[in-house]
Amino acid sequence: MSTVVTQQIVGPGALKRLSPRFWLARQTQLAIFWGPLFIASIVLALIVNVSAGYLLPVVIVLLAAVAWLVERGRYRSWGYAEREDDLIVTRGLMFRHVSVVPYGRMQFIDVTAGPIDRAFGLATVQLHTAAAATDARIPGLVRPDADALRDRLALVGEAKATGL
Amino acid sequence: MSVMPPPVAAGVPMEVGENWRRLHPLSPVVRFGRVLIGVIVVAVPSIAEQPGFHREGSLPISVIIYIGLLVLGGIGGVISWLVTRWRIADGNLQIETGFIRRQSLRIPLARIQAVDVISPLLGRFLGLAEVRVVSAGRGAEHGRLAYLTAAQAPVVRARLLALAHGLEVGTPEPVALPLLHVQNGLLLPALLMRSQVLGPILIAVAAVAAIAAAPVVGAGALGSAVTVLVISGLGVARAFNEDFDFTISEAGDGVRLDRGLLQRRHETIPYGRIQAVRVVEPFFWRAFGWARLEVDVARQSVSREADRDAQQVARTLIPVASRDQALWLLARVMPDAHPNPPPDAGPPSRARLKAPLSFHFLAAWFGQRYVYARTGRLQKSTIIVPLVKVQSVRLKSGPLQRSFHVATVDVDTAGRRWQASARCRDQDEALEMVRHISERARLSRRVPPPLPASPAPVPAAG
Numbered sequence: 001m002s003t004v005v006t007q008q009i010v011g012p013g014a015l016k017r018l019s020p021r022f023w024l025a026r027q028t029q030l031a032i033f034w035g036p037l038f039i040a041s042i043v044l045a046l047i048v049n050v051s052a053g054y055l056l057p058v059v060i061v062l063l064a065a066v067a068w069l070v071e072r073g074r075y076r077s078w079g080y081a082e083r084e085d086d087l088i089v090t091r092g093l094m095f096r097h098v099s100v101v102p103y104g105r106m107q108f109i110d111v112t113a114g115p116i117d118r119a120f121g122l123a124t125v126q127l128h129t130a131a132a133a134t135d136a137r138i139p140g141l142v143r144p145d146a147d148a149l150r151d152r153l154a155l156v157g158e159a160k161a162t163g164l
Numbered sequence: 165m166s167v168m169p170p171p172v173a174a175g176v177p178m179e180v181g182e183n184w185r186r187l188h189p190l191s192p193v194v195r196f197g198r199v200l201i202g203v204i205v206v207a208v209p210s211i212a213e214q215p216g217f218h219r220e221g222s223l224p225i226s227v228i229i230y231i232g233l234l235v236l237g238g239i240g241g242v243i244s245w246l247v248t249r250w251r252i253a254d255g256n257l258q259i260e261t262g263f264i265r266r267q268s269l270r271i272p273l274a275r276i277q278a279v280d281v282i283s284p285l286l287g288r289f290l291g292l293a294e295v296r297v298v299s300a301g302r303g304a305e306h307g308r309l310a311y312l313t314a315a316q317a318p319v320v321r322a323r324l325l326a327l328a329h330g331l332e333v334g335t336p337e338p339v340a341l342p343l344l345h346v347q348n349g350l351l352l353p354a355l356l357m358r359s360q361v362l363g364p365i366l367i368a369v370a371a372v373a374a375i376a377a378a379p380v381v382g383a384g385a386l387g388s389a390v391t392v393l394v395i396s397g398l399g400v401a402r403a404f405n406e407d408f409d410f411t412i413s414e415a416g417d418g419v420r421l422d423r424g425l426l427q428r429r430h431e432t433i434p435y436g437r438i439q440a441v442r443v444v445e446p447f448f449w450r451a452f453g454w455a456r457l458e459v460d461v462a463r464q465s466v467s468r469e470a471d472r473d474a475q476q477v478a479r480t481l482i483p484v485a486s487r488d489q490a491l492w493l494l495a496r497v498m499p500d501a502h503p504n505p506p507p508d509a510g511p512p513s514r515a516r517l518k519a520p521l522s523f524h525f526l527a528a529w530f531g532q533r534y535v536y537a538r539t540g541r542l543q544k545s546t547i548i549v550p551l552v553k554v555q556s557v558r559l560k561s562g563p564l565q566r567s568f569h570v571a572t573v574d575v576d577t578a579g580r581r582w583q584a585s586a587r588c589r590d591q592d593e594a595l596e597m598v599r600h601i602s603e604r605a606r607l608s609r610r611v612p613p614p615l616p617a618s619p620a621p622v623p624a625a626g
Contacts (some may be wrong), residue, residue, distance in 0.1 A: 027209035085606050096566075098559040100602040103557045104609060115362030130462060 015079040015090070020139025023075045025120040030071060034064040067139050080138050085160065087153070088128065089136045101136045104160035105129040109150050113143070172391065182253035184260075190290050191311045192241030197286040200421035203230060250309055257297060257307060257324065260481050271307050276328040278418070279321045279438050281430040283314065288428065297324065298461075308479045309519065325432070329411070329417060338416035343495060346410040346483055354484035356402045357448045359542055407483040412493070419481070419497060433481075433497075438462045439579035440614040441494060443482065445502050447542035449604045455490040457481035460579030479581075492506045494548070501534050510534075511570065513587035518568045528573070528586030530601055535575050537584040549584045553577045554605040559590070559598050573597045 041060045045053035073093040081088045101109040110126040117123060117139075123146035127136040141149060176278040207230045248261040258271040276299050283293040293314045297307030312320060323339035356362065368389040375382035408425035420433035440460040449455065459481050482493055482556040494501055509529040516523045535554070538546040554575055560569035575584040586597060 034198040086602060095560065095562045098598065099556055100558070100598060101556040102554075102602065102606060102609070129555040129576070131573065131576035131583070132580065133558075133576040133583055134559070136556065 005064045007010065014081045014083075015088075016081060016139075017077045018075065018140040019145070021120050021142065022122055023072070025122055026071050026075055026118050027068070027115055028120075030064070030068060034060070034067065038064070043121065054119060074155065075140075078138070078140070082149075082152070086115075087136060088137060093136075096136070099136050100132070101134060102160070103153065103156040105131075105134075105144055106157040106161075109153055109157075111146050111150050123147075125153075127153065173294065177459075184249045184251045186249050187245060187309060188292055188311050188313055188316075189245070190292060192238070192245045194284065194287045194292055195313055196238055196241045198284075200234065201273065203234060203237075234300060238299060252323065252363065254484040255327070259307070259309070271297055271299050273324065273327045274330075276324060278434055279324045281317045281321055283428045285426040287311055288314075291315075295324075296498070299496050315430045315549040325417065328365055330467065340413040340415040341421045342413040343419070343496065344412050344482060344485060344489060346407070347486065348408060351407060351483055352404060354449065354454055355403050357446070357452070357454075358400075360448045361400055362392070362448050364389045364396060368393060402493050403483070407480060410480075410483055412482055414496065421481075428569055433461060435460060435497065437551050438497060438550075438580060439496055439577040440547055440584065441501075442582060443490060443494065443546045443548070445487070447450060449484075450544070453487045454484050455487045456484055457490050457493060458581075460577065460581045462578040496533065498550065500531075500547050501536075502531075503536060503538075503548060505529055505536070505538060509538075511588040512570055512590045515570050518565060518570060519588050523588075528584075528597070530597070530604070532604070533587075535584050535601055537575070539585065539587065547579055547582055548583045549575055551601070551605045551608040554601065557598050557602045559594055559607070561594075566591075570594075573601070575601060 033068050038057060038060050041057045044115050045056050070093060073080070074091075077093050077096065078092055079090045085104070086100050088098065088100050090096070090098045107128045107130055110128065112126070113123040121143050123143050124137060124139040125141060125146050126138075128134065129136075168594075169382060179544070193262070195379045199622045207226075210226070237367045243263050244261065247263045247266075248259070250257070252273075253260070255273050257273060257276075258262060259271075261267050261269070276297055280298065280299045281293050281608060282296055282298045286413055287293060291314045292311035294310040295307060295312060295317050304435075309320065318337065325337060326332065356368040368386055371382045371386035371389055373382075374385065405425045405427075406429075407423050410421070410423040413420045415421070415432070418432050418437075420430045421429070423429055438459050439462055442460070444456045444458060446456075447455070458479055481497065482490060485493065491503065494503065505527040506529055509527040511519075511523070511526050511528075515526070519526060521541045523537060525535075525538055525540045525544050529536050530551070535551060536546060537549075538544065555578055556576045558574040558576065559571055565571055568588075569591050570588045571591050573586040573594050575586075577583065587593070590598060
């Protein structure tokens with residue numbers, strides 16, 4: 001629904017997606033978490049000589065597959081659109097959010113990058129308004145894109161700024 | 165702000181100007197008074213229980229420790245008074261304080277949201293009052309001038325307000341026109357009639373009746389009801405103390421609230437700073453046609469220790485009034501706001517399954533200038549947000565909501581207490597709401613909001 005809904009607001013094709021590198025970064029994260037768990041479960045199944053021991057790695061693999069599917073859904077749900085007066089951010093697989101943040105309301109913009117993000121040359125752009133509830137965050141942008149977006153937002157934000 | 169105050173003639177007693185000055189010499193006494201009472205409350209029972217207390221000739225160690233603490237506290241208070249000074253200059257309210265760690269605080273006058281005068285009980289005996297500056301950037305804790313003389317405080321306040329509005333320094337405070345006064349005889353029953361008090365009372369009565377039939381169950385229910393009753397009784401006492409002798413008046417720059425039994429507060433809520441208003445009608449109040457009005461003002465990045473105090477500042481616009489009066493007052497602070505939903509404001513009937521307990525009150529609609537959202541299970545509460553104040557709009561839908569084809573639209577403001585939340589709207593309608601609200605908010609930001617109209621007569625109570 002999320003994509004369809006957002007396209008009804010922004011018009012088809014206007015919604016920008018995250019970089020495929022972000023999906024790579026997420027998969028790396030998944031591998032870092034589930035890989036050792038999988039190896040440990042095999043070792044455990046070999047040490048503990050129970051007849052149903054082989055089930056443990058299978059369960060781990062199934063769980064990892066579910067996590068992979070959820071992450072993929074999440075990755076696909078992200079999207080953003082820069083309109084004339086506001087920014088639209090959509091996210092969420094189970095709980096879907098579509099946020100509309102007017103440029104004039106921006107207080108400041110954050111660009112952050114964690115270790116994995118940095119390894120993949122990615123960054124997160126976050127908009128802050130005076131409302132604590134505003135959650136306009138765009139992760140997984142390629143670093144130059146993130147900086148360009150930040151500069152564009154800062155520019156229009158300044159031009160359209162309104163007080164509290 | 166480049167308003168330079170003219171030089172102040174030396175020796176004018178009431179003048180507050182750009183020269184550094186100290187707070188009133190009795191300030192440590194008032195500040196220390198609270199600590200003293202606290203220590204006495206803690207210390208006296210623990211000392212009296214000690215076996216060695218009645219022995220002649222020597223003081224027990226604990227007493228010496230407590231006295232030592234008090235003396236240290238007193239010295240600390242005096243030093244803190246000695247090193248604290250303040251002035252109004254260069255478009256700032258400047259406060260310097262701190263003995264070991266010097267702190268220099270500058271509050272730009274242009275960012276002042278409100279200036280409150282607060283007189284605690286002890287301060288009232290000594291003729292002292294505190295001036296508290298609420299600015300957009302920080303919590304109420306920082307811009308405090310505690311304490312000035314009761315005569316000086318309003319002068320400082322008038323001056324700060326005049327400078328904050330870019331007026332001449334000598335401009336007197338705008339004349340406040342009284343709007344409504346809450347009779348204490350109405351406040352007390354209204355507070356008692358709130359469901360968190362009346363509920364336990366009814367349970368207690370039912371429990372007394374049940375004791376005859378089933379003694380064990382009845383006694384247990386009575387016990388827990390009494391416990392809840394004591395807690396809520398304390399809450400009522402506090403609310404009564406805070407909202408005692410409540411008067412709301414209107415000045416050119418905003419509404420003024422004067423309230424308090426032991427501690428008198430004189431607060432200002434500037435019109436432009438109101439982020440949202442909430443009309444609350446508790447369950448038992450509806451039989452009497454009473455309502456309460458609450459406001460939310462912008463206050464961001466409030467530090468944790470200041471949080472409790474900041475929440476106490478200007479949260480109630482009127483603690484209790486007849487519905488007509490409340491709506492009249494609402495029209496004063498938010499012109500043309502009509503909190504009665506149009507017929508199609510309710511959610512689709514299939515949402516009854518999603519929100520069975522609050523479905524009867526759920527409603528959301530918007531006009532040219534305001535967004536309205538009504539929620540509540542027993543207590544009916546309507547949040548009204550001016551479109552000019554909308555910070556962001558958000559559409560949310562969880563898996564359960566999607567199975568009912570409904571979604572929630574959140575309208576965020578810079579206030580800290582609520583957001584207008586249009587729950588369980590039809591999916592397509594929610595989409596339209598997001599589109600229209602953000603569009604209208606965008607348009608309304610371009611047109612400055614009109615000033616409130618001249619006052620209409622107060623409707624009679626009842």
